[in-house]
Amino acid sequence: MRRRFFAFLVWAVCLLVTCTASAAAMVTDVNWGVDKFNVLRMVVDLSENARYTVDIANDRELQIKVSGGLGPKVIRRGTIKSDLAKSFSVDRDQAGVVVRVPMTKKVERPDVKSFILKKDGSTGRPPRIVVDVSTNKVKNASMKYGATSVRRPVIRPSQGPSTPVGNRVNFATTGGLKGKRITIDPGHGGSDPGAIGPKGNKEKTSSLLIANYLKSYLTSAGALVSMTRTSDKDVYGPYASAKNELQARVDVSTRNRADAFVSIHHNANNNRSIGGIATYYFPKSGYDYKLGNAIQKKMAAASKLRNLGTQQANFYVVKRSYMPAVLLEVGFLSNYREEQLISSAWFQKTIAKAVFDGLKEYFGG
Ligand SMILES: [Zn+2]
Missing domain, CATH: 2.60.40.3500 (Immunoglobulin-like)
Incomplete structure (x- = not known):
């Protein structure tokens, strides 16, 4: 008995050593x-x-x-x-x-x-x-002494055209899509692939493809579209911190005085059976939910994916942008069936059209 215990101990120690060695960085x-x-x-x-x-x-x-x-x-x-x-x-x-x-x-x-x-x-x-x-x-000196500071504009929803007045920034919420300024943010890009599906499809690739389809729908309807990126690139720079990279995307919407901001992503989960489509917003004003809900309804109906609803979240880009903003999680790349859908042109166009329809409804067109 004792001998067997000793043998077990030797075996256990060997196992431990092997594990440690294989886990070395x-x-x-x-x-x-x-x-x-x-x-x-x-x-x-x-x-x-x-x-x-x-x-x-x-x-x-x-x-x-x-x-x-x-x-x-x-x-x-x-x-x-x-x-x-x-x-x-x-x-x-x-x-x-x-x-x-x-x-x-x-x-x-x-x-x-x-x-x-x-x-x-x-x-x-x-x-x-x-x-x-x-x-x-x-740059170091200005950072050290706080010579530069970022001032967040005051939110003033208005019915009129989006014209910044001094430090105030207005965004339009009515009157149809024509002339509305919309920033589309294809998630990830460049050094950051985002989620990667079991077949190797990357989030940064399909988010850009959907964004391009959405851009063409919106442009045809007379909207003025700005994109945070138009190719497989980081917006701030390669391997930037998450904050710098996300703020660079918010900056595009601020610079373009956007009336709405739409960030396109795909979800992922360790459990490959999980699937569905969701829209996230942060309630800076009542318009964030209104925009999110309009888009989510259209996407859920068109895609026939499980409707995970319009949910509140603290995501940087929806929280820090001054205009109504949404982040779309268009299906799960970790799910085999949804990965296949996400990588198909049919699905990318269908989602883009649904997002377009949601924006159209939101702006009352
Ligand atoms: Zn993402």
């Missing part, structure tokens, strides 16, 4: 991006969370050191198109993996910021180390 990819403020962003994808340090050697070389292994598919040498660097390298060293970025300018410690992005279960994005380098002193 690994660098699986290295990417870079440059945003519109010329901030160079290095992104190190990991299999698991890992310890890391960021150093600047001799004011000239950025070094990201990661405790962990090096994945077999990682590119070891790469070029960078930036004012700050032209190339990077990835190598093993005693402690793990080191990413080196020789800088073309002197870089100091305050120029570098780093953080870890947690694994995102809903989009399948791995944990990542993000390192931003910026020698743009003007």
Whole structure:
């Protein structure tokens, strides 16, 4: 009995060691991006969370050191198109993996910021180390001293044309679609694929296709359409923080003085049997629900998907945009049947037409 217990103990310890070893972090990819403020962003994808340090050697070389292994598919040498660097390298060293970025300018410690992005279960994005380098002193100074501030416009619904008066911004809610300014936001894009279905269909692809169909319906009816993106691109910049990326989309609607904002997404769930269609809004005024409900009714009827209703949510883009705004979750990409639908041109057009009909009803046309 005792001997058997000992054998069990040895087996259990071996199992534990094996598990720990297999769970050791690994660098699986290295990417870079440059945003519109010329901030160079290095992104190190990991299999698991890992310890890391960021150093600047001799004011000239950025070094990201990661405790962990090096994945077999990682590119070891790469070029960078930036004012700050032209190339990077990835190598093993005693402690793990080191990413080196020789800088073309002197870089100091305050120029570098780093953080870890947690694994995102809903989009399948791995944990990542993000390192931003910026020698743009003007921008840093203004951020530090609060010289720039974002002022949210006062919400004043009106019956008339959408004309901003001073700090006030009006949005029209009646009079038909003609002349109405509508911002369409195809979810995700560029470095962010969004949800990915079991067959590999990406949320960023079908959200843009639906957006394009919707744009053509609206334009034909005389509406003035602005898009947050028209191609497979990030709106703010590659690998941006979620806040920067989403605010950039809100900014498009503010700049265009939109009367309505429509963000197009697909849902995903670990349970592949879950499906349905839903619309989300944030009640900034009574018009958010009114817009959402009009669109949701049309989408549910046209798609014949399970009607998950018009629901209140805290999503950034619907909350932070000043005009009535909705975020559509058009089916579940994680559901086999719905993935097939979502990737078909017929369904994309049907949804676009339903959203168009909802907007038409909302504006009383
Ligand atoms: Zn999404």
